[in-house]
Amino acid sequence: MIARHFASALLSATLLAGAAASVEAKDWKTVTVVTEGAYEPWNLTNPDGTVGGFEPEMLKDLCGRMKIECKVVTSDFDSAIPSLVAGKYDVVMDALSITDDRKKTIAFSDPYAATPAVFVTDKTSPLANAAGTGTTIKLENDGATPTMDALRKAFKGKTIGIQTATVYTPFVINNFKDVATIREYKTSPEHDLDLVAGRIDLAFDDATYFTSAFAKPENKDMAYTGPQINGMIWGPGEAFGFRKEDTDLTAMFNKAITEAKADGTLEKLSQKWFKLNVVP
Amino acid sequence: MSWYELFGFGEKGWGGLLVVGLLLTIAVTLTALLIGAVFGSLAAWGKLSASMPARIAGDVYTTVFRGVPELLVIFLIYFGGSSLTTAIGHLFGRDGFVGLPNFLAGALAVGVISGAYQAEVFRAAFVAVSRGELEAARAVGMPRLMRFRRIIVPQVLRFAIPGLGNVWQLSLKDSALISITGLVELMRSAQIGAGSTRQYFGFYIAAGALYLLLTSVSNRVFETAEARTARSFRRRLA
Numbered sequence: 001m002i003a004r005h006f007a008s009a010l011l012s013a014t015l016l017a018g019a020a021a022s023v024e025a026k027d028w029k030t031v032t033v034v035t036e037g038a039y040e041p042w043n044l045t046n047p048d049g050t051v052g053g054f055e056p057e058m059l060k061d062l063c064g065r066m067k068i069e070c071k072v073v074t075s076d077f078d079s080a081i082p083s084l085v086a087g088k089y090d091v092v093m094d095a096l097s098i099t100d101d102r103k104k105t106i107a108f109s110d111p112y113a114a115t116p117a118v119f120v121t122d123k124t125s126p127l128a129n130a131a132g133t134g135t136t137i138k139l140e141n142d143g144a145t146p147t148m149d150a151l152r153k154a155f156k157g158k159t160i161g162i163q164t165a166t167v168y169t170p171f172v173i174n175n176f177k178d179v180a181t182i183r184e185y186k187t188s189p190e191h192d193l194d195l196v197a198g199r200i201d202l203a204f205d206d207a208t209y210f211t212s213a214f215a216k217p218e219n220k221d222m223a224y225t226g227p228q229i230n231g232m233i234w235g236p237g238e239a240f241g242f243r244k245e246d247t248d249l250t251a252m253f254n255k256a257i258t259e260a261k262a263d264g265t266l267e268k269l270s271q272k273w274f275k276l277n278v279v280p
Numbered sequence: 281m282s283w284y285e286l287f288g289f290g291e292k293g294w295g296g297l298l299v300v301g302l303l304l305t306i307a308v309t310l311t312a313l314l315i316g317a318v319f320g321s322l323a324a325w326g327k328l329s330a331s332m333p334a335r336i337a338g339d340v341y342t343t344v345f346r347g348v349p350e351l352l353v354i355f356l357i358y359f360g361g362s363s364l365t366t367a368i369g370h371l372f373g374r375d376g377f378v379g380l381p382n383f384l385a386g387a388l389a390v391g392v393i394s395g396a397y398q399a400e401v402f403r404a405a406f407v408a409v410s411r412g413e414l415e416a417a418r419a420v421g422m423p424r425l426m427r428f429r430r431i432i433v434p435q436v437l438r439f440a441i442p443g444l445g446n447v448w449q450l451s452l453k454d455s456a457l458i459s460i461t462g463l464v465e466l467m468r469s470a471q472i473g474a475g476s477t478r479q480y481f482g483f484y485i486a487a488g489a490l491y492l493l494l495t496s497v498s499n500r501v502f503e504t505a506e507a508r509t510a511r512s513f514r515r516r517l518a
Contacts, residue, residue, distance in 0.1 A: 038475025045472045047294050074472070075462030079358075086359055087366065087377035212478060 114237030132227030161191030301469030315391025320398025386458035401443030
């Protein structure tokens with residue numbers, strides 16, 4: 001029996017030897033980084049098949065600092081974390097938010113982005129240029145600040161559209177449900193449609209989402225109002241994902257991220273791709 | 281950017297990527313159908329066998345792989361398969377991860393599923409072969425293998441054509457699920473194009489049209505094959 005098992009293992013191994021995928025060294029000369037390549041502007045694929053976007057350009061800079069070779073491969077988002085754990089890739093780079101649930105399975109680097117959220121209204125609406133427009137405020141927990149009080153007063157009796165089941169949903173409900181009507185939508189483009197049609201007065205969503213939504217001709221009359229809201233209220237932000245045992249690799253990335261933050265490289269890339277600063 | 285530019289073959293056009301995806305979809309489905317033919321004929325043989333264990337094995341195979349979601353089988357083979365190959369790699373002193381290439385894992389997954397359906401098609405086709413011809417072959421003293429080669433295989437294949445056409449179409453659509461392994465077939469190339477340009481509707485419509493093109497062309501191929509083989513039968517196939 002043992003001999004037969006060995007023979008079949010040998011057979012499979014010979015069959016696979018030619019086709020087997022990467023086998024990496026553990027001294028981290030090269031790392032395989034997986035990204036979706038279909039989440040513009042974080043990461044995207046160009047028509048010629050090359051990968052571009054905010055994250056791939058940042059990675060190129062970070063890998064230069066670490067003096068390692070980074071091989072970027074694209075795969076489906078749903079299988080990225082299982083594949084990382086199975087050992088197929090070494091790093092996940094896919095606008096991955098740090099959450100407690102994910103922390104049970106994988107380790108995270110320091111966040112390299114924390115996207116703010118913001119209100120949007122029609123340019124011609126009296127709600128345009130509400131208190132704090134053009135500024136950024138940091139909220140840590142419940143959102144009780146003077147600016148928020150001013151917004152609550154300004155939005156009294158209005159209708160606010162939000163996407164359902166995101167981190168922003170409970171925030172808007174808790175802060176505005178007693179002064180305004182709140183309408184939930186399944187996807188973000190739906191609240192844009194209703195805002196443009198005049199069914200709602202305001203929409204609240206991720207600022208990076210609005211950056212690309214504003215680029216569509218049908219949304220030309222949409223404008224930010226009130227401050228960009230940032231801080232721990234949305235969680236720590238987006239980071240690289242690693243296997244828990246690869247603490248040395250995580251530390252290398254953290255050092256490179258700190259350097260790139262300090263010399264302004266990250267902010268420059270953020271302005272290029274998001275048209276705003278998402279660096280935490 | 282106009283639709284013509286977006287889906288064209290110019291510098292900014294996605295036509296090339298979609299066509300490569302289409303070819304890969306055809307390649308992976310053909311490979312899966314061949315893998316399935318091997319599994320399917322073995323299972324059909326088991327189901328028709330006089331031996332009880334062979335019958336049970338054949339029945340278990342067709343019941344399990346027709347009854348479990350395709351996506352689950354793909355996950356099992358893609359992730360489970362690489363855990364297995366990594367373990368075998370360790371046995372031979374290879375450190376780290378040894379993976380099944382995603383083309384092979386995907387074709388294998390769709391193949392074992394299509395094998396379960398093909399087994400039923402082959403079994404039904406075998407039952408349709410006239411008992412009289414088999415008895416006549418035995419009466420003139422044809423040995424077992426010659427009977428298989430001259431009487432059974434040619435007729436089973438003819439009777440199986442309509443059923444195989446269905447299985448082909450089924451596998452063609454199952455192949456879209458392989459996109460989760462990162463293999464850039466038609467579905468995944470549409471997802472990449474959609475996510476990179478935010479033209480979700482356009483890209484999914486384009487992929488849908490290409491799938492329809494593929495299934496309608498292959499329908500014609502199977503119909504022609506069916507008409508050709510029907511000529512040698514006394515009456516038309518159902």
